[in-house]
Amino acid sequence: xxxxxxxxxxxxxxxxxxxxxxxxxxxxxxxxxxxxxxxxxxxxxxxxxxxxxxxxxxxxxxxxxxxxxxxxxxxxxxxxxxxxxxxxxxxxxxxxxxxxxxxxxxxxxxxxxxxxxxxxxxxxxxxxxxxxxxxxxxxxxxxxxxxxxxxxxxxxxxxxxxxxxxxxxxxxx
Amino acid sequence: xxxxxxxxxxxxxxxxxxxxxxxxxxxxxxxxxxxxxxxxxxxxxxxxxxxxxxxxxxxxxxxxxxxxxxxxxxxxxxxxxxxxxxxxxxxxxxxxxxxxxxxxxxxxxxxxxxxxxxxxxxxxxxxxxxxxxxxxxxxxxxxxxxxxxxxxxxxxxxxxxxxxxxxxxxxxxxxxxxxxxxxxxxxxxxxxxxxxxxxxxxxxxxxxxxxxxxxxxxxxxxxxxxxxxxxxxxxxxxxxxxxxxxxxxxxxxxxxxxxxxxxxxxxxxxxxxxxxxxxxxxxxxxxxxxxxxxxxxxxxxxxxxxxxxxxxxxxxxxxxxxxxxxxxxxxxxxxxxxxxxxxxxxxxxxxxxxxxxxxxxxxxxxxxxxxxxxxxxxxxxxxxxxxxxxxxxxxxxxxxxxxxxxxxxxxxxxxxxxxxxxxxxxxxxxxxxxxxxxxxxxxxxxxxxxxxxxxxxxxxxxxxxxxxxxxxxxxxxxxxxxxxxx
Numbered sequence: 001x002x003x004x005x006x007x008x009x010x011x012x013x014x015x016x017x018x019x020x021x022x023x024x025x026x027x028x029x030x031x032x033x034x035x036x037x038x039x040x041x042x043x044x045x046x047x048x049x050x051x052x053x054x055x056x057x058x059x060x061x062x063x064x065x066x067x068x069x070x071x072x073x074x075x076x077x078x079x080x081x082x083x084x085x086x087x088x089x090x091x092x093x094x095x096x097x098x099x100x101x102x103x104x105x106x107x108x109x110x111x112x113x114x115x116x117x118x119x120x121x122x123x124x125x126x127x128x129x130x131x132x133x134x135x136x137x138x139x140x141x142x143x144x145x146x147x148x149x150x151x152x153x154x155x156x157x158x159x160x161x162x163x164x165x166x167x168x169x170x171x172x173x
Numbered sequence: 174x175x176x177x178x179x180x181x182x183x184x185x186x187x188x189x190x191x192x193x194x195x196x197x198x199x200x201x202x203x204x205x206x207x208x209x210x211x212x213x214x215x216x217x218x219x220x221x222x223x224x225x226x227x228x229x230x231x232x233x234x235x236x237x238x239x240x241x242x243x244x245x246x247x248x249x250x251x252x253x254x255x256x257x258x259x260x261x262x263x264x265x266x267x268x269x270x271x272x273x274x275x276x277x278x279x280x281x282x283x284x285x286x287x288x289x290x291x292x293x294x295x296x297x298x299x300x301x302x303x304x305x306x307x308x309x310x311x312x313x314x315x316x317x318x319x320x321x322x323x324x325x326x327x328x329x330x331x332x333x334x335x336x337x338x339x340x341x342x343x344x345x346x347x348x349x350x351x352x353x354x355x356x357x358x359x360x361x362x363x364x365x366x367x368x369x370x371x372x373x374x375x376x377x378x379x380x381x382x383x384x385x386x387x388x389x390x391x392x393x394x395x396x397x398x399x400x401x402x403x404x405x406x407x408x409x410x411x412x413x414x415x416x417x418x419x420x421x422x423x424x425x426x427x428x429x430x431x432x433x434x435x436x437x438x439x440x441x442x443x444x445x446x447x448x449x450x451x452x453x454x455x456x457x458x459x460x461x462x463x464x465x466x467x468x469x470x471x472x473x474x475x476x477x478x479x480x481x482x483x484x485x486x487x488x489x490x491x492x493x494x495x496x497x498x499x500x501x502x503x504x505x506x507x508x509x510x511x512x513x514x515x516x517x518x519x520x521x522x523x524x525x526x527x528x529x530x531x532x533x534x535x536x537x538x539x540x541x542x543x544x545x546x547x548x549x550x551x552x553x554x555x556x557x558x559x560x561x562x563x564x565x566x567x568x569x570x571x572x573x574x575x576x577x578x579x580x581x582x583x584x585x586x587x588x589x590x591x592x593x594x595x596x597x598x599x600x601x602x603x604x605x606x607x608x609x610x611x612x613x614x615x616x617x618x619x620x621x622x623x624x625x626x627x628x629x630x631x632x633x634x635x636x637x638x639x640x641x642x643x644x645x646x647x648x649x650x651x652x653x654x655x656x657x658x659x
Binding site: 015016019023024026027028031032037040041044045048049052082112113116120121122131132145146147150 | 185187188189191192195196197201202204205208209433434450451452454
């Protein structure tokens with residue numbers, strides 16, 4: 001076996017493990033970001049393909065660094081989809097609210113999920129990365145190519161929107 | 174009762190629970206492997222010589238609609254499809270590409286070119302030299318690996334986004350001629366034809382949408398750098414093509430490795446506005462530089478508070494980074510916060526936490542000791558919990574502070590929360606939701622006499638707002654213990 005073959009084999013093992021460990025999370029992250037199950041599946045798969053290709057140049061550090069690295073790839077993939085032709089492709093889409101398992105929630109999870117997914121994109125993405133993927137403001141700033149200052153203020157604004165929307169939602173109940 | 178849980182655990186739980194049926198299945202994994210291992214049809218490596226022969230045939234039948242077009246673009250596009258980006262080509266093909274560039278008029282360092290054809294130079298070295306020459310000609314790649322877009326951008330001095338529609342369409346046509354999935358994955362760029370809106374008419378509609386949505390003036394819009402795309406796409410070969418416009422009005426144009434900031438407007442082919450969005454950082458979003466440190470520390474502090482220190486430490490949000498000079502979870506830390514941080518945060522309009530309103534202070538000499546206050550509070554809290562020290566342990570180390578709401582009656586306040594590692598918190602949250610244990614609680618003690626002023630169990634709302642993230646006064650009707658200080 002050549003050195004190149006070993007490297008390819010290692011990459012395969014790494015990607016297989018990443019899909020096993022983070023596949024669900026990456027798919028759900030894409031799902032909330034794109035608000036569409038079918039697009040999210042494409043984006044999640046695309047993310048792992050890109051991750052495989054990126055292993056040559058920028059292998060992640062294990063643990064949290066690995067998760068942040070993968071999240072960054074996934075978010076950038078979603079951004080591409082969001083901006084490009086794919087996002088306009090609605091004929092075969094499966095909207096998020098059709099895949100949410102209402103029976104599994106205990107009465108408030110679903111509204112919270114709905115509110116998170118209804119945030120404007122730039123706020124939704126920082127909430128997902130910070131609260132769902134556990135990324136630091138520094139990591140989010142790097143992933144989104146914005147300043148840390150913007151990350152903070154977007155988190156703050158997202159909090160305010162969630163708070164206002166959830167309060168209104170429960171008041172209406 | 175209003176429930177406003179949105180810390181990380183609740184959001185994670187909401188997403189994981191709500192989307193529990195959304196799983197990355199074996200089918201998804203298989204599709205990933207199919208694409209990695211050659212899911213694209215005809216992904217067969219071709220030598221540059223063969224590619225050149227095909228490219229020449231293509232050139233012969235393709236009218237050069239764009240004057241900047243170089244013959245070698247065809248070669249690169251095909252090789253990108255069959256072999257990947259330039260960096261991944263064999264040394265032999267890299268050298269052949271340098272020769273092709275020379276044939277097309279590029280002048281390289283003669284010494285380096287000679288080495289490329291020197292039998293005594295290793296393949297690895299030839300590969301390195303070829304990469305060096307290509308980088309000299311085309312500059313650093315936009316996204317990690319040099320690709321045909323970088324080459325064309327370098328030739329015409331403009332990023333892909335801002336190319337004229339004709340050039341986008343020509344490259345798109347070329348790439349889709351080699352890649353049958355191109356249209357499906359990326360959409361195929363077009364030039365408006367008969368029956369389509371003209372670019373200027375579509376642009377006028379997009380500008381109108383920008384004015385309506387964002388309130389921008391003509392002058393504002395004129396100052397933005399515009400990217401226009403017109404394309405069609407289809408999910409499969411059997412589906413009808415869908416045609417659309419995308420306008421990106423950049424406030425900050427993209428740079429290598431940076432996406433840029435823009436307002437986006439999508440139009441259908443007949444000019445209907447189908448969507449608007451932006452990733453623009455507003456002025457109002459920018460935290461004043463002098464406040465960044467405070468905001469960062471607060472968020473990290475809040476984070477540690479909510480997820481538990483163990484996890485925060487694992488996530489490299491170390492307490493000594495969060496609060497380099499003090500431990501905020503001590504009486505002294507709270508007092509220092511009230512003295513030095515609270516007012517600047519409020520003055521800068523960052524009063525996003527009720528904690529800035531809390532009159533933390535250092536204890537008077539004639540107050541009971543902190544240890545005494547803690548012992549009193551623990552006993553009181555255990556009374557609330559049926560005398561169970563075991564349950565009390567669920568709440569970890571209580572948060573203790575000294576507060577002066579009334580100078581005549583300063584108080585010790587001891588707060589109990591699920592201040593333990595996050596995994597355990599999820600289980601305790603379940604117990605609390607069932608009503609088996611309280612969400613937490615607090616004990617206020619007269620600092621002079623040691624008399625208990627109030628003992629309170631928290632509800633879910635307050636348990637998720639224990640550092641008062643809500644605006645001061647916003648939820649006064651829900652705040653605990655107002656009667657204690659009346």
